[in-house]
Amino acid sequence: MLDKRSIKGLASTAKDLDQWAKTDFASYILREEQRIFSTKYASLPGYRFMHLGLTSDKDVGQSFSQIHRFNIQSSNGPTGASAISDLSELPLPSDVVDVVLLQHTLEFSVSPQSVLAEACRVVAPGGHLLICVMNPLGPLGLTKLPLQFLRSYPWYQFHSLRAGRLLDWLSLLNFEVAEINHGAYRWPFRYRSSEKNLESDPNQRPKKTWDQFCQSITFPLGNFYMIHGVKRVGRGVVSSSLNWKSAARGHIPRSASHSIGSKKSKR
Numbered sequence: 421m422l423d424k425r426s427i428k429g430l431a432s433t434a435k436d437l438d439q440w441a442k443t444d445f446a447s448y449i450l451r452e453e454q455r456i457f458s459t460k461y462a463s464l465p466g467y468r469f470m471h472l473g474l475t476s477d478k479d480v481g482q483s484f485s486q487i488h489r490f491n492i493q494s495s496n497g498p499t500g501a502s503a504i505s506d507l508s509e510l511p512l513p514s515d516v517v518d519v520v521l522l523q524h525t526l527e528f529s530v531s532p533q534s535v536l537a538e539a540c541r542v543v544a545p546g547g548h549l550l551i552c553v554m555n556p557l558g559p560l561g562l563t564k565l566p567l568q569f570l571r572s573y574p575w576y577q578f579h580s581l582r583a584g585r586l587l588d589w590l591s592l593l594n595f596e597v598a599e600i601n602h603g604a605y606r607w608p609f610r611y612r613s614s615e616k617n618l619e620s621d622p623n624q625r626p627k628k629t630w631d632q633f634c635q636s637i638t639f640p641l642g643n644f645y646m647i648h649g650v651k652r653v654g655r656g657v658v659s660s661s662l663n664w665k666s667a668a669r670g671h672i673p674r675s676a677s678h679s680i681g682s683k684k685s686k687r
Contacts (some may be wrong), residue, residue: 466518
């Protein structure tokens with residue numbers, strides 16, 4: 421029974437997770453994340469955007485303004501991926517991607533630290549990193565505690581990563597956390613496709629949904645949390661070959677340099 425708690429990794433569970441991402445409840449979580457992407461992060465600067473997620477849905481990248489958008493998957497199960505690779509060994513040079521989106525890849529990976537470190541490696545200095553993680557204290561996180569022993573479904577087998585733990589990792593990787601968002605507050609067994617239809621119909625949608633209310637008070641117990649980090653790379657102390665005397669002399673007015681010269685002659 422304890423074997424069911426082990427994380428098998430995205431290479432073997434990607435196909436099942438891709439199918440789960442199309443269910444009503446998982447689509448609801450991804451849709452709430454997409455809403456935050458569109459409202460808060462659509463205008464992030466840069467040219468390259470990389471998406472590492474459970475699904476290779478191209479609509480995710482449509483929320484961002486980068487011209488060059490691509491998706492890397494750990495398995496050839498989901499269709500539409502730009503490349504297949506081990507997420508802990510990305511086939512990219514360092515410091516080249518302006519915006520990286522890690523969408524539920526950390527908690528379903530065997531080694532979240534390795535995947536995070538590799539994603540941080542390819543982010544350009546001053547670039548942006550968005551991380552979406554299932555909240556272990558949210559409805560799905562609390563539900564998976566008993567079900568991970570009773571069911572072998574991969575969506576109940578994921579690391580319980582607290583936000584504070586990820587903040588510590590990001591600090592060690594030279595990332596400054598700009599913002600943390602929370603969302604999707606419905607319970608898995610109470611969410612139905614009828615609610616999905618209500619959300620998509622603006623005529624029947626209530627003025628303020630439960631999710632909007634929780635977000636307005638920044639309630640931290642949603643099904644997911646989203647971290648926005650910025651890569652800060654400090655410049656080391658370098659030796660310059662510039663002659664400071666000659667450089668300063670070029671900026672001193674003639675009148676000032678003449679007075680300096682006359683004082684020297686008097687001495």
